[in-house]
Amino acid sequence: MSNDWRAMWAELGIDLEKHDQFLAALPELYEKTFINQFNRPQAMQYFDFVISEVHGLRVKELVDHKLKGGKVVASFCVFVPEELILAVDAVSIGLCAGAQFPVATGEKVLPRSICPLIKASIGFKLDSICPYFQVADFVIGETTCDGKKKAWEILNDFIPTYVMELPQRKEKEDYDLWEAEVNRLMQKLETETGKAVDFESLSQAVAKVNNRRKVLRRLYDLRKADPVPISGKDALLITQLAFFDDPERFSAKVSELCDELEERVKEGMGVVPQGTPRILITGSPMPIPNWKIHDIIERCGGVVVCEETCTGTRYFEQLTEEGQTISEQLKQIAMRAMKINCACFTPNNERINDILRLVEEYKIDGVIYYNLQFCHPYSIEYYKIERALQAAEIPVLKIESDYSEEDLPILQNRIQAFLEMVGQ
Amino acid sequence: MSNDWRAMWAELGIDLEKHDQFLAALPELYEKTFINQFNRPQAMQYFDFVISEVHGLRVKELVDHKLKGGKVVASFCVFVPEELILAVDAVSIGLCAGAQFPVATGEKVLPRSICPLIKASIGFKLDSICPYFQVADFVIGETTCDGKKKAWEILNDFIPTYVMELPQRKEKEDYDLWEAEVNRLMQKLETETGKAVDFESLSQAVAKVNNRRKVLRRLYDLRKADPVPISGKDALLITQLAFFDDPERFSAKVSELCDELEERVKEGMGVVPQGTPRILITGSPMPIPNWKIHDIIERCGGVVVCEETCTGTRYFEQLTEEGQTISEQLKQIAMRAMKINCACFTPNNERINDILRLVEEYKIDGVIYYNLQFCHPYSIEYYKIERALQAAEIPVLKIESDYSEEDLPILQNRIQAFLEMVGQ
Numbered sequence: 001m002s003n004d005w006r007a008m009w010a011e012l013g014i015d016l017e018k019h020d021q022f023l024a025a026l027p028e029l030y031e032k033t034f035i036n037q038f039n040r041p042q043a044m045q046y047f048d049f050v051i052s053e054v055h056g057l058r059v060k061e062l063v064d065h066k067l068k069g070g071k072v073v074a075s076f077c078v079f080v081p082e083e084l085i086l087a088v089d090a091v092s093i094g095l096c097a098g099a100q101f102p103v104a105t106g107e108k109v110l111p112r113s114i115c116p117l118i119k120a121s122i123g124f125k126l127d128s129i130c131p132y133f134q135v136a137d138f139v140i141g142e143t144t145c146d147g148k149k150k151a152w153e154i155l156n157d158f159i160p161t162y163v164m165e166l167p168q169r170k171e172k173e174d175y176d177l178w179e180a181e182v183n184r185l186m187q188k189l190e191t192e193t194g195k196a197v198d199f200e201s202l203s204q205a206v207a208k209v210n211n212r213r214k215v216l217r218r219l220y221d222l223r224k225a226d227p228v229p230i231s232g233k234d235a236l237l238i239t240q241l242a243f244f245d246d247p248e249r250f251s252a253k254v255s256e257l258c259d260e261l262e263e264r265v266k267e268g269m270g271v272v273p274q275g276t277p278r279i280l281i282t283g284s285p286m287p288i289p290n291w292k293i294h295d296i297i298e299r300c301g302g303v304v305v306c307e308e309t310c311t312g313t314r315y316f317e318q319l320t321e322e323g324q325t326i327s328e329q330l331k332q333i334a335m336r337a338m339k340i341n342c343a344c345f346t347p348n349n350e351r352i353n354d355i356l357r358l359v360e361e362y363k364i365d366g367v368i369y370y371n372l373q374f375c376h377p378y379s380i381e382y383y384k385i386e387r388a389l390q391a392a393e394i395p396v397l398k399i400e401s402d403y404s405e406e407d408l409p410i411l412q413n414r415i416q417a418f419l420e421m422v423g424q
Numbered sequence: 425m426s427n428d429w430r431a432m433w434a435e436l437g438i439d440l441e442k443h444d445q446f447l448a449a450l451p452e453l454y455e456k457t458f459i460n461q462f463n464r465p466q467a468m469q470y471f472d473f474v475i476s477e478v479h480g481l482r483v484k485e486l487v488d489h490k491l492k493g494g495k496v497v498a499s500f501c502v503f504v505p506e507e508l509i510l511a512v513d514a515v516s517i518g519l520c521a522g523a524q525f526p527v528a529t530g531e532k533v534l535p536r537s538i539c540p541l542i543k544a545s546i547g548f549k550l551d552s553i554c555p556y557f558q559v560a561d562f563v564i565g566e567t568t569c570d571g572k573k574k575a576w577e578i579l580n581d582f583i584p585t586y587v588m589e590l591p592q593r594k595e596k597e598d599y600d601l602w603e604a605e606v607n608r609l610m611q612k613l614e615t616e617t618g619k620a621v622d623f624e625s626l627s628q629a630v631a632k633v634n635n636r637r638k639v640l641r642r643l644y645d646l647r648k649a650d651p652v653p654i655s656g657k658d659a660l661l662i663t664q665l666a667f668f669d670d671p672e673r674f675s676a677k678v679s680e681l682c683d684e685l686e687e688r689v690k691e692g693m694g695v696v697p698q699g700t701p702r703i704l705i706t707g708s709p710m711p712i713p714n715w716k717i718h719d720i721i722e723r724c725g726g727v728v729v730c731e732e733t734c735t736g737t738r739y740f741e742q743l744t745e746e747g748q749t750i751s752e753q754l755k756q757i758a759m760r761a762m763k764i765n766c767a768c769f770t771p772n773n774e775r776i777n778d779i780l781r782l783v784e785e786y787k788i789d790g791v792i793y794y795n796l797q798f799c800h801p802y803s804i805e806y807y808k809i810e811r812a813l814q815a816a817e818i819p820v821l822k823i824e825s826d827y828s829e830e831d832l833p834i835l836q837n838r839i840q841a842f843l844e845m846v847g848q
Contacts (some may be wrong), residue, residue, distance in 0.1 A: 111795075111803040111824075113537065143592045146570045149770050150804035163770060165593050168567045173604045174589070180597045346573050346587060371535075376800070379535040380574035400535075 005056045008063060012134035019129040022101045023055065026289060033291050037231050037298075039271050041264070043257035044234055050241055054288070058244060059131040065091055066135065071193050074136035076121065077144055078310045078340060079166050081333045083320060084186050086205035086247070088193040094243025095139070096130040097121040098287030100403035109154050115372045116402040117287060118147045125158050132244075133159060137192065140185070142166050144344040145377055162188055170338055170345055179334040186330065202329045206320050212247045213316035215254040220313065222261040223305045224362050226278070227270020229261040232304025233294045239311045240288045277302040277422045280364040282355055282385070284372035285310035290403060293370055296412050302419045306362040308355055309370070314340050343377035351381070352388045359394055366395040366422035368415070373402040395422050429480045432487060436558035443553040446525045447479065450713060457715050461655055461722075463695050465688070467681035468658055474665050478712070482668060483555040489515055490559065495617050498560035500545065501568055502734045502764060503590050505757045507744060508610050510629035510671070512617040518667025519563070520554040521545040522711030524827035533578050539796045540826040541711060542571045549582050556668075557583060561616065564609070566590050568768040569801055586612055594762055594769055603758040610754065626753045630744050636671045637740035639678040644737065646685040647729045648786050650702070651694020653685040656728025657718045663735045664712045701726040701846045704788040706779055706809070708796035709734035714827060717794055720836050726843045730786045732779055733794070738764050767801035775805070776812045783818055790819040790846035792839070797826040819846050 009016060030051060034044075050058070062072050071090040075082075076097060085092040102123025103116055109126065110119050124130035133139075138160040141152035155161045164181045167174035186197050195201075219238065222229055238257075242250060264270065279302045281293065286309065294304050307313065320336045323329035341351040359367065367389055371379045382398055389396040397418040401407055433440060454475060458468075474482070486496050495514040499506075500521060509516040526547025527540055533550070534543050548554035557563075562584040565576035579585045588605045591598035610621050619625075643662065646653055662681075666674060688694065703726045705717065710733065718728050731737065744760045747753035765775040783791065791813055795803045806822055813820040821842040825831055 109807055111800075111806075113798055114800060114804065143770060146768075146800040147804065149592060150767065150801055153771055154804070154807050163593075165591065165595075165598070167589065167591070167601070168573060169587075169589050171589075173601050177591070177597050177601055343574065344570075346567060347577055374537055374798070374800075376535075376538060376570040376798075377574055380538065380571070380578070382535075383533055383578050 005060070008060060009055075009131060012059075012063070012131055013128055014131060014134055015128040018127050019055075022099070022127075022129045025101075029289060033295050034233060034237065037233070037271065039269070040234065041230055041257060041260050043253070043260045046253045046256075047234070047237055047241055050245055051237070051288075054241075054244060055131050059135060061246070062091055062093070062132075062135045066137075071137045072135050073138060073140060073189070074132055075140040076148065077142045078315050079142050079144060079337045079342070080140045080164065081182055081185065081337065083202065083205040083209050083333050084182070084189055084197065086208060087197045087201045088189045088195040089201075090189065090193055093132050093136070094287070095121055095132055095136075096124045096288070098240075098290035098403065099124075100405075102127045102129065103403060110151060113374050114147045114151070115284070115375045117285065117372055117375075118151045120403065122151055122155055125155060138162055140164060144342060145375070147374070166337075166344065168344065168346055175334065175338055178338055179331055182330050182334040197326065199326050199329070202326060203322075206322070206329065206333070208247050210319045212242060212251045212254075213319055215251045215258065216242065216316040218258045219254055219261070220306065220316075222258060222265060225265040225270070226363060227268065227272055227274045227276070228278070228303055228305050229264035229270055230257075231271045231298055232279070232281075232307075233291055233298060236286060236291065236294050236304070236307060236311065237288075239307070239315060240286070242315065243287075272303045277365045277419050278305045278363055279303065279419075279422075280306045280308060280355070280358055280362060280367045281312070281370050282308040282367060283370035283378045284375045286370070287311065292401065292403075292408070293368065293399065293411070293415075296408070296415050297368065297419070300412065300416045300419050301423070302366075302415075305364070306358050308351075308358055310342070313354070313358065314342065343381040348381060349384070352385060355385060356388065356392060359389075359392070364394065366397065366418060368418070369396055369398040371398065371400045373400055429484070432484060433479075433555060436483075436487070436555055437552055438555060438558055439552040442551050443479075446523070446551075446553045449525075453713060457657060457719050458661065461657070461695065463693070464658065465654055465681060465684050467677070467684045470677045470680075471658070471661055471665055474669055475661070475712075478665075478668060479555050483559060485670070486515055486517070486556075486559045495561045496559050497562060497564060497613070498556055499564040499566075500572065501566045502739050503566050503568060503761045503766070504564045504588065505606055505609065505761065507626065507629040507633050507757050508606070508613055508621065510632060511621045511625045512613045512619040513625075514613065514617055517556050517560070518711070519545055519556055519560075520548045520711070522664075522714035522827065523548075524829075526551045526553065527827060534575060537798050538571045538575070539708070539799045541709070541796055541799075542575045544827065546575055546579055549579060562586055564588060568766060569799070571798070590761075590768065592768065592770055599758065599762055602762060603755055606754050606758040621750065623750050623753070626750060627746075630746070630753065630757070632671050634743045636666060636675045636678075637743055639675045639682065640666065640740040642682045643678055643685070644730060644740075646682060646689060649689040649694070650787060651692065651696060651698045651700070652702070652727055652729050653688035653694055654681075655695045655722055656703070656705075656731075657715055657722055660710060660715065660718050660728070660731060660735065661712075663731070663739060664710070666739065667711075696727045701789045701843050702729045702787055703727065703843075703846075704730045704732060704779070704782055704786060704791045705736070705794050706732040706791060707794035707802045708799045710794070711735065716825065716827075716832070717792065717823065717835070717839075720832070720839050721792065721843070724836065724840045724843050725847070726790075726839075729788070730782050732775075732782055734766070737778070737782065738766065767805040772805060773808070776809060779809060780812065780816060783813075783816070788818065790821065790842060792842070793820055793822040795822065795824045797824055
């Protein structure tokens with residue numbers, strides 16, 4: 001990343017010294033994790049570039065957008081309807097939440113026994129080292145788990161934080177509540193931006209976001225091939241960047257990558273030999289730069305071919321259906337989210353079906369259930385998933401981890417043993 | 425407790441051997457905690473008796489109730505509207521959830537990093553050592569926290585578990601959702617019991633439950649006196665037993681106790697000298713036999729005069745208003761619950777006001793913020809409460825604990841130091 005950005009960062013109120021410390025370790029980590037992979041697709045170069053400029057060029061674009069009177073709205077969750085943000089010409093960005101560096105700061109205002117994602121996000125804001133937090137006009141939080149729900153109250157002391165209430169069941173009253181929440185968000189966005197949402201702007205926004213979902217679907221479909229034409233790490237990186245990059249440019253670049261991968265599939269070319277144990281990851285999300293589990297799996301002789309997570313299929317599998325009026329469009333936007341099978345719902349048996357379906361479609365040899373430490377909903381839901389997988393005779397390994405490197409040796413041992421068992 | 429109950433326990437499917445092991449330690453714990461307190465009110469004898477028969481006589485009453493065709497409905501939470509249960513002539517009971525003994529069993533199906541209350545309750549059912557679980561026709565759970573919400577899905581594999589969705593904010597849509605949930609529960613109870621709720625039965629049930637709330641209010645009002653006429657331990661025990669005992673008998677007995685305490689207050693007689701540091705406990709609930717924190721405080725020279733918990737003021741402060749029609753009654757029942765300031769709501773600033781008000785009313789010298797280990801909502805909410813108390817110059821100590829005895833020495837040290845600071 002060029003040094004030219006220091007003036008911009010200073011203007012955004014970034015703590016330059018701390019930010020330097022934070023960024024210092026990333027290039028090496030990225031290089032070690034991504035650069036020397038076997039037979040890496042050419043088109044990954046764009047995503048390497050995006051990551052190298054994730055605190056630079058992309059932030060500059062947002063600053064420029066604001067100079068032109070636009071707004072920047074930050075969020076953390078696949079339930080937040082990005083379509084509405086785009087419909088008022090605002091930029092929607094995901095927030096930094098995947099690094100160990102700011103966790104200690106997060107722990108100054110949060111209990112230690114909260115998931116690292118929440119501690120990291122609050123820490124990023126308190127440390128003033130996340131340019132996205134600095135550039136954002138406000139944050140949209142949601143009530144998907146106790147940790148986030150209550151952390152927004154604290155975050156709101158540092159940046160305006162608007163909260164959407166996601167219901168906890170999927171009954172008629174819940175759909176009504178969520179539709180009302182989608183409507184309330186539209187009003188909020190209209191007030192904040194001074195722009196009215198109309199049928200046309202919403203149609204375009206829906207098309208844009210659906211298109212990104214479709215290219216990600218295409219990418220994931222290509223991962224069903226054996227040998228698989230792209231590593232799990234690279235695919236994860238792409239899904240992670242979907243939260244940050246401009247949606248149209250991103251979709252075009254993922255399409256280019258898919259063209260390349262399609263050629264590979266035709267030729268039977270992969271990044272690992274046929275017969276490499278094919279792993280499905282399911283559980284908690286993995287925000288940038290949390291590449292830990294994928295990296296271990298792929299260094300230990302396995303390959304991740306699908307993620308049933310919010311940085312995986314839950315992010316893009318459901319499309320927003322078209323509507324003939326604004327109110328129908330809003331209903332469809334609300335409906336789409338309610339089809340996501342997050343562990344925050346009770347019951348959430350549809351997730352079992354999703355996992356069994358993905359196991360089939362992606363020819364999975366073993367499932368790694370990834371749980372962010374102290375993430376109660378996914379952790380407790382493991383009980384049901386484990387039983388369903390055992391009944392279907394699919395090997396499963398539960399891993400609970402944080403963002404630190406302390407558990408790397410033990411994770412490596414456990415994953416190695418699991419892959420050996422699966423590969424037999 | 426008499427041995428006569430063994431046949432009844434066997435019939436209820438109790439694991440007699442394990443149950444013996446579980447009960448073995450309780451008489452000594454109870455005696456050590458309660459019996460030799462200074463100047464204990466005479467009327468506590470009734471509650472000593474209730475506790476001594478909590479797995480015996482009271483269970484026999486429930487068995488008899490079922491023999492006459494009645495139902496027994498178990499629940500865990502102050503949001504479950506007991507009025508509706510009584511209105512269909514069912515018995516409402518709280519469930520065992522305060523002991524360390526079944527935690528290890530709970531951890532066989534739940535992650536370790538879940539609060540001990542949830543692990544204990546599931547463990548009680550799996551171990552077959554809680555006669556209330558055994559006698560209950562079904563359980564009513566709620567979505568007040570991630571841990572409970574997801575644990576009900578597991579519990580339902582072992583006993584039918586009906587779940588009420590408590591919303592997470594207090595806006596119009598939330599009131600509507602909760603009112604719909606109250607209506608849905610009424611239908612469920614009508615189906616289960618074959619009895620229709622009518623205006624009269626509901627009026628009587630509301631009066632019965634309100635009356636219990638009023639006597640508990642009276643008891644707590646008497647704790648405002650200095651010197652305080654009853655120990656915190658005894659008051660906690662009474663609130664805990666409110667979840668188990670017959671409501672009318674319980675109310676009568678608490679009234680008798682209050683008569684005695686009133687005399688004491690007139691005479692200026694207390695259980696501790698005037699000037700003893702007066703402590704407010706706030707935070708997570710303390711189900712039987714979790715008397716740990718009160719016991720330490722009162723052994724270290726303080727006295728607990730109020731609990732802002734679900735085994736304290738949140739259980740009884742709000743009364744159900746009268747309604748002129750069934751639908752108005754149901755609305756009022758729903759409204760009452762929504763006035764409880766539980767950390768499951770966001771925002772929950774009213775709880776700050778509650779605590780500051782209680783500090784004033786009960787002439788509090790120091791606040792102990794009690795957090796069950798891994799209880800995220802209360803743990804995170806501490807941030808705001810601490811700041812509010814600091815601004816009001818009220819000393820506050822946060823304690824996170826489970827049901828084990830492992831942390832007793834450290835808790836004792838911390839509480840001792842806090843009381844010395846507060847007493848200066």
